[in-house]
Amino acid sequence: MNVADAVSYPVSRSLVPASCESAIIENYVTELGVAQPIQFNKCGVTQFFNNQTSAGKLIPGYNQVTHRP
Secondary structure, eight states, X not given: OOTTHHHHSTTOOSBOOBSOXXXXXXXXXXXXXXXXXXXXXXXXXXXXXXXXXTTOOBOOOEETTTTBO
16 A cells, blocks of 8 residues: 555554554654554554654554544
């Protein structure tokens, strides 16, 4: 799938760790045109550092269970 498919396939995600004990996601760069490109689901301690778009906008991790960054 390419970025153009994000319009016709709105459930696109760039990164979704699921059911992990812990995760550190850092220095990840993505340009997928969706509101929350980095999501996580049912994970323990999850930390996000310096994840951004190619333009430099920071991207927070988004919890799919609580629906909060």
